[in-house]
Amino acid sequence: MSIEIKDLSYIYLPGTPYEKTALKKINMHIGKGEFIGLIGHTGSGKSTLAQHLNGLLKPTQGSISIDGVSLWEKKKPPADLCRKVGLVFQYPEHQLFAETVYEDVAFGPRNLDIPEAELPSLVRQSLEWVGLSYEEFKDRSPFALSGGQKRRVAMAGVLAMQSDVLVLDEPTAGLDPAGRKEMISLVKQLYQKYDRTVVWISHNMDEIARLVNRLIVMYRGKIYLDGAPRE
Ligand code: ATP
Ligand code: MG
Numbered sequence: 001m002s003i004e005i006k007d008l009s010y011i012y013l014p015g016t017p018y019e020k021t022a023l024k025k026i027n028m029h030i031g032k033g034e035f036i037g038l039i040g041h042t043g044s045g046k047s048t049l050a051q052h053l054n055g056l057l058k059p060t061q062g063s064i065s066i067d068g069v070s071l072w073e074k075k076k077p078p079a080d081l082c083r084k085v086g087l088v089f090q091y092p093e094h095q096l097f098a099e100t101v102y103e104d105v106a107f108g109p110r111n112l113d114i115p116e117a118e119l120p121s122l123v124r125q126s127l128e129w130v131g132l133s134y135e136e137f138k139d140r141s142p143f144a145l146s147g148g149q150k151r152r153v154a155m156a157g158v159l160a161m162q163s164d165v166l167v168l169d170e171p172t173a174g175l176d177p178a179g180r181k182e183m184i185s186l187v188k189q190l191y192q193k194y195d196r197t198v199v200w201i202s203h204n205m206d207e208i209a210r211l212v213n214r215l216i217v218m219y220r221g222k223i224y225l226d227g228a229p230r231e
Contacts, residue, residue, distance in 0.1 A: 001084060001164040001197065003030040003053065007062035010048055014060065022048040024221040025062070030199070032164070035191050037208040037229070038201045040218030046201045047090050049218070050169050053199070054085040080112060086158035090169035090201075092151045096142040101127070101153050104142050108161040126156040129194075131186060147174040151183075159190075165197040166190060172207065184211065 010023040022045045030036065038046050051057040052064055055077030064071050066084050071077040089095050098104040105123045114122065124134040130152040142153050151171060158166065168187065172180045188211065190196045202208045209215065209229045217225040225231075 001032045001067060003028075003085070003165070004065045004068075005029070005052075005062070006064075008049075008052060008059050008064060009061040010045075010052065010057060011060045012048075022221055023052075026223055028216070028223065028226070030165070030197065032197055033195075034197050034214055035212045036199045037205075037212035037215045038199055038218065039203065039205050039208070039215065040224075042203070044218040045221040046218055047169055050087055050090075050167050050199070050201060053165070053167050054087040055081050056087070082108060082158075082161045083112060083163055085165045085167060086161055086163035087167045088151070088155050088158050088169060088171060090173070092154035093143070095154050095157065096150060099141060100138065101132075101140050101142055101145075102138040104153060105157045105160050108157055112161060122160050123156075126160040127153075129159050129186075129190070130156045131182065132156065148176075148179045148183075151175075163196075165199065167199045167201070169201045170203065171200065172202070180207075187211075 005026055005028040008023055008026040009021070012018070012020045012022055026049065040046050048057065052059060055071050058072055069078070071081070096104050098107060102123055105126055106119045109119060109122055123138070127134045127137060132149065132152055142150060145153065171187065172183050175183060187198060187200065191198050200208055200212065212229060215227065215229045216223060
């Protein structure tokens with residue numbers, strides 16, 4: 001698995017009074033097994049970049065390809081893109097919409113045509129990965145959960161698609177110190193034990209500098225620094 005971003009620029013609402021250039025000529029290569037921290041001030045373009053990685057936004061200019069296939073060569077990205085890149089949104093309620101936690105986690109794999117008979121064990125495993133008990137949570141409404149639990153359910157939904165790359169947009173936002181610690185060890189585990197490539201978006205350099213093996217700093221839509229955290 002590898003992601004290649006070439007001269008990627010993105011403008012929100014072009015041609016309107018609200019036009020905003022959010023990304024300016026981004027170039028980046030992400031290889032298998034990397035653990036990347038992506039930091040930058042509010043409004044620097046982190047979430048916009050994250051949404052390009054899994055094909056939610058279409059570049060205004062430039063290209064993004066995964067394993068040599070350009071995402072936008074055809075009209076839309078390949079339907080099975082989420083097998084390669086999974087994104088947990090900055091606001092996880094934006095990706096929770098079913099009546100039960102079970103249905104929410106099963107939605108992605110079902111869309112990928114994973115056989116119905118395999119879903120219960122896949123949902124169970126995904127919930128267990130994020131530290132939620134299947135029996136306790138499967139029938140609950142995703143809307144009646146705490147912020148940290150919602151984030152875990154959104155994450156389980158992404159893990160259930162078994163994507164190689166996990167993009168986490170501020171996964172510790174809104175968590176208390178204990179929740180933060182748990183989230184960090186959970187992601188560490190996913191990276192080490194389950195061999196995922198991880199892109200962790202954060203405001204907070206201290207939180208992730210010791211965790212990652214590459215740190216990318218964005219500033220006003222551009223990549224300002226990209227290297228080992230020590231540098
Ligand atoms: P934060 O740390 O606050 O989450 P960010 O680095 O994720 O910030 P983005 O959300 O990518 O920043 O926003 C980049 C720029 O694009 C900002 O100037 C923002 O105001 C603008 N922007 C983001 N989303 C939209 C939108 N839907 N419509 C118009 N402009 C937007
Ligand atoms: Mg953001």
